[in-house]
Amino acid sequence: MYYVEGNAVRKLSAVPEREVRPEQEKERKVNEKIQRNVKKAKAFDLQYTLMLVGATVFLFVSCISMLTLKANITEQRREIAMLESNLNALTDSNNETSKRLQSSVDLTKIYEVATRDLGMIYPDNGQVVSYEASNPDYVKQFKDIPTE
Numbered sequence: 001m002y003y004v005e006g007n008a009v010r011k012l013s014a015v016p017e018r019e020v021r022p023e024q025e026k027e028r029k030v031n032e033k034i035q036r037n038v039k040k041a042k043a044f045d046l047q048y049t050l051m052l053v054g055a056t057v058f059l060f061v062s063c064i065s066m067l068t069l070k071a072n073i074t075e076q077r078r079e080i081a082m083l084e085s086n087l088n089a090l091t092d093s094n095n096e097t098s099k100r101l102q103s104s105v106d107l108t109k110i111y112e113v114a115t116r117d118l119g120m121i122y123p124d125n126g127q128v129v130s131y132e133a134s135n136p137d138y139v140k141q142f143k144d145i146p147t148e
Contacts, residue, residue: 114120129145 131145
C-alpha cells in the first residue's frame with residue numbers, strides 16, 4: 001500500500017458513526033400541559049372559524065357588488081352611446097329640414113309682396129328704438145317702450 005497526503009485525498013469514512021446513548025433510546029415523556037397546548041394550537045377554535053367565515057362572506061359580497069356595479073356601468077355606457085347616436089340622427093335631420101325651409105323661402109318675393117300689396121316701408125331713423133335686454137334671446141313687452 002502507498003500513502004497519499006493533501007486535501008485532495010479521498011477519505012474512507014467522512015462522518016463518524018453516531019453513538020447511541022441509552023438515555024436517547026428511552027421514550028421521552030411529554031408533560032400533559034404541553035400536549036394540551038399543542039392540541040389547542042392545532043385545532044380550529046370557534047372564534048377563528050367564525051372570523052374566517054365572516055371574512056369569506058364579506059369577500060364574496062364585495063365581489064358580487066363590484067361585478068354588479070361594473071355591469072351597471074357597462075349598461076349605462078351602452079345607453080349613453082345609443083342616446084348620442086339618436087341625438088346625432090335628430091341633429092342631422094333638423095339641419096336638413098332647416099336648410100330645406102331656408103332654401104324654399106324666397107326673400108325677394110316676400111319683400112315685393114310686403115311693399116307692393118301690403119304697403120309696408122322701411123322705418124326712418126327717428127322711428128327705430130334700441131333696447132338692451134338682460135336675456136337677448138327672449139323679450140316680453142308688458143307696456144309701450146318710452147320714446148326717450
